[in-house]
Amino acid sequence: MDELPIGRRVAYWRGRRKMSQQVFADRLGKSKSWVDKVERGVRRLDKFSVVYEIADVLQVDVQLLLGKDVERRPETQNCIDQVEVEEIRAALERYDQMSAFFQAVPHSPPLTEMRKAVSHAWLTYQHAKYGVLARMLPKLLRDAQAADSAYATGAEAKDAAHLLGQVYQIASSALRKVGEHELSWLAADRSIAVSQRAGDQLLAGLASYRVGSALLALGRVRPALEVNVNIANRLAPTQFTEQDVRGQRLSVYGMLLLNGAMAAARIGDSATVRDLLCGAEQASLELGGDFNHYWTSFGPTNVQLHRCATAVELGDGRTAVETHEKIDVIGFNAMLPERRAHHFLDIARGYTQIGNVEKASEMLLEGDRLAPSEIRCRPLAHEVLSDVLRRTRGTPPAPIAELAEQMGVGV
Incomplete structure (x- = not known):
């Protein structure tokens, strides 16, 4: 897109932001005719102040509008x-x-x-x-x-x-x-x-x-629940499933049930959450351990992590924390960084639900030490950190204040 004239780049980003020319013009304080002429190249954008204002409305780096590489x-x-x-x-x-x-x-x-x-x-x-x-x-x-x-x-x-x-x-x-x-x-x-x-x-x-x-x-919670449960039912292993693919099938089946449980938790359906977690636990026990078949990281430990996550979604931070404290340490430490750091973020949310801001901060810092991108790049982590900062009395501890500064979250 670098070779496009600036007017075409403005039109491209306006389209990406799903703004009509009229809405875009209103936000700039210009006429629709002015926007149309700019986008067709009839009117030149020769004032940097106007280009910066356009970039601000479109929520893009001004370098993108100028066709230059963005300085990261x-x-x-x-x-x-x-x-x-x-x-x-x-x-x-x-x-x-x-x-x-x-x-x-x-x-x-x-x-x-x-x-x-x-x-x-x-x-x-x-x-x-x-x-x-x-x-x-x-x-x-x-x-x-x-x-x-x-x-x-x-x-x-x-x-x-x-x-x-x-x-x-x-x-x-x-x-x-x-x-x-x-x-x-x-x-x-x-x-x-x-x-x-x-x-x-x-x-x-x-x-x-x-x-x-x-x-x-x-x-789209209910469609999410339906697609996971429907496909899980079709993939459920039977006694006739060949042994060499049984572990793979159990892993995919189990992950679908776990994802369904997360959807059920989002709508507060605790009975369905319990049923789906039980089904996933049975699959994990039959699997006999934690494996990464089809890149799923499925097994008994991942089921426990989802017990914590679903409890958090249900607003039951205490159950989430209690479950977290019982997780097998060896099994947990053997899991890949993304899964563990994701769990620390979930438990940080659990601790905020029960008002333990100090432990919530510890969980965020643990996740950041393990896999910084899982904490620093995720919008959810920014929300949790903002919540922690709001609930902190006085000046936040230095490590959490430093993390907030690095993530661009206001203290």
């Missing part, structure tokens, strides 16, 4: 910033698969390289290195889309579709973390269709899990 602050290096979100959006908006219907794909990376890149992206996500992931996702999306098109009719078609389905899921999870819920839903929805082409029910089940997570983040 050091503290944002590990988060997904606005430029990277737009690059990921652009990659999701590509429809190269349709172009491939009419002509051959000019280039596609070998699937062996794609497998390594996708595995690396999963590990990057599970270690909560969201900034690193954001910088690799646009290219990974383009490469995976190209591979899916290039191998669409060959013997490796299902493998290529499987890899693209995974990349869409990684993108969905990362975008949801930083509050880009609509884009997260789009990526998850894409993964469902691709997973069906890959012929993998478990990948499709996990795509449904991502859709449910995105719907939950968007406030």
Whole structure:
């Protein structure tokens, strides 16, 4: 987009913000005709003061309007910033698969390289290195889309579709973390269709899990509950399930139940929460431990973490804290950083619910030491920290004040 004239860039960002020309004009104190002329290039923007005012209304960095690289602050290096979100959006908006219907794909990376890149992206996500992931996702999306098109009719078609389905899921999870819920839903929805082409029910089940997570983040709680429970019922392992895939099926099935429990908790349905958690616990016991099948991190420990999280959603901070104190330390420490730091954020919320601001602060700091991006990049963590600061009497302790300053949360 750098080569576009400034008027076209203004129109692009106005569209992204879903503003009509009239609304945009009203916020600027200009006429609709003035906006139209600017966007068509008839009227020049030769005053920096006006450009800065436009950037403020559109909530973008002024450098984006000027077509220059945005200077990133050091503290944002590990988060997904606005430029990277737009690059990921652009990659999701590509429809190269349709172009491939009419002509051959000019280039596609070998699937062996794609497998390594996708595995690396999963590990990057599970270690909560969201900034690193954001910088690799646009290219990974383009490469995976190209591979899916290039191998669409060959013997490796299902493998290529499987890899693209995974990349869409990684993108969905990362975008949801930083509050880009609509884009997260789009990526998850894409993964469902691709997973069906890959012929993998478990990948499709996990795509449904991502859709449910995105719907939950968007406030569409009942559809989120329904999609998780419906697909879980279809994936429930039976005595006829082959042993070599039983653990994978139990893991995907269990995660769908856990996600359903989170949705049920959001609407205060404690009975459904209890039933779904019990089902997930039975699956975890049959699994016999904590595993990372299909990148789920599912097992008895993750079930306990979700007991805490659902209690917090139900407003029962005391139960969440009591459950937290009983979690197996060895099992917890063996989990990947993203999952543990996420739990510390949940428990920080639990402690604020029972008025223990000091312990809530400790949990935020624990999460920050373990996986800084999980705390510093997530809008939810900013809300929790703001709540902690509001409830703190007097001057906040130095470590929490420093964290607030680094996150840009007012003390």
